[in-house]
């Protein structure tokens with residue numbers, strides 16, 4: 001199975017981009033699954049289901065959603081492997097701007113939108129800085145010049161990333177993105193032993209204390225588990 | 232430059248050597264309050280641990296990104312003098328898998344190509360193929376060449392260098408800036424040094440296109456529809472890095488469309504224009520007919536069509552004049568022909 005973590009500020013167009021990209025992947029006969037991590041509320045699961053994509057959702061409540069993500073991504077990965085997905089997409093709303101749910105060797109995509117303001121690329125920290133691919137959405141509403149200025153801002157923060165423009169409404173650019181997301185040679189069976197790209201602060205659980213290894217045995221303290229059964 | 236060499240340099244010296252680094256360092260919150268004349272190695276020692284934690288600062292990652300940025304920027308600047316003299320599409324297939332109806336399609340700077348065909352026929356796919364510099368790896372299997380060569384992958388992946396600039400009907404300005412501030416910001420992102428002259432040229436071009444003039448101090452969000460479009464077109468012509476401009480239908484209001492196309496071609500742009508307005512379609516040198524997901528045919532604008540265009544333009548002028556007269560409260564009269 002391939003695993004891709006997609007993250008980005010709230011309402012930046014993550015779900016829209018994933019759904020359009022999944023259309024292209026499905027046409028190639030690939031089986032896609034999704035998981036949505038959010039804080040208090042999400043309707044994204046409904047959107048995925050409607051598109052025929054099996055989905056799980058996890059709400060972190062009072063915890064930072066990214067902390068909640070690390071405590072649960074391993075279990076979710078196991079679910080994806082069991083379901084025999086070719087590609088499992090994890091969508092998480094980056095809320096605290098300090099954490100990022102990216103795992104070493106797992107493709108990381110940050111979705112950010114043109115309307116979010118010229119200084120946003122500088123503000124959102126590791127979620128943007130550590131991404132392999134940066135997808136910029138909502139280019140259809142702003143001027144060409146604003147798109148260029150915004151992309152230059154993203155570039156200054158993460159010069160190594162592939163920077164793409166995707167329209168979440170029309171799907172323009174989604175086919176191209178899909179070719180970068182799925183790699184036949186990648187096989188993820190488990191995340192056990194993999195590391196976060198970046199440690200997360202604030203002491204709530206073992207990951208807050210700097211733990212970067214993934215797996216049940218490393219999780220201590222205030223750890224909340226996703227319910228995959230009644231989900 | 233190696234990691235160790237960079238560590239021994241100060242931000243100040245680095246910026247002197249690579250002026251483009253000023254935008255990179257501006258985004259580094261951890262440097263605020265520190266002396267930019269000290270070497271990076273010295274500065275790293277000074278960072279408060281708690282602060283580094285809060286700001287998610289990682290010295291190794293930082294150095295890695297700094298080196299990336301310098302390397303890519305140098306390539307970008309070296310690349311900036313690279314000129315696209317010809318863009319070529321080699322045929323693929325339509326939705327039914329049949330070969331497209333042309334052998335080789337060239338686009339050159341200063342030329343206009345119109346694109347016609349029903350909605351959903353494959354216009355967006357064509358544009359996407361150009362933007363992605365398709366290499367037989369998109370659903371149409373089209374291939375593209377730049378200057379008769381296989382294109383560099385930088386056209387695909389770089390945030391700073393895109394082949395296509397787009398102007399479409401529903402675009403707005405969203406930033407809260409004056410026209411002048413806005414153009415300065417755009418010029419800065421493109422690393423144009425002495426931009427004043429360029430900015431003045433953009434504003435005067437835009438004012439030529441729009442019926443009512445605006446000043447450099449007008450807020451961009453306060454511009455009328457026609458003025459906004461005029462500014463977008465002039466800015467794209469003079470300040471966008473993209474050699475290809477795609478226009479999605481220019482509305483026939485508040486702007487001189489013919490002049491708009493002249494400004495774009497005058498700046499050596501390759502202009503592609505999706506339109507069903509004969510007045511625009513016939514201004515093009517050639518037009519692409521799209522059917523069933525593929526290019527069905529390519530038609531060169533004939534001399535008969537050009538003659539027809541002249542007639543259409545006359546009718547259009549008359550129409551425009553009446554519009555202006557109506558607006559100023561005049562009673563319309565049959566012109567003495």
Ligand SMILES: Nc1nc2c(ncn2[C@@H]2O[C@H](COP(=O)(O)OP(=O)(O)OP(=O)(O)O)[C@@H](O)[C@H]2O)c(=O)[nH]1
Pocket residue numbers: 008009010011012013014015016017044093137138139140141166167168169
């Ligand atoms: N105009 C325009 N709207 C877009 C684009 N992409 C997404 N949207 C709209 O933006 C809104 C938010 O998109 P979502 O895909 O739900 O955003 P999200 O990042 O998944 O949001 P959360 O999961 O709630 O954080 C929706 O109304 C989309 O239709 C785009 O490229 N252009």
Ligand SMILES: [Mg+2]
Pocket residue numbers: 014015016044091
């Ligand atoms: Mg969503």
Ligand SMILES: [Zn+2]
Pocket residue numbers: 064065066067096097098099200
């Ligand atoms: Zn957090």
Ligand SMILES: [Zn+2]
Pocket residue numbers: 067068200202203204205206207208209
């Ligand atoms: Zn935690």
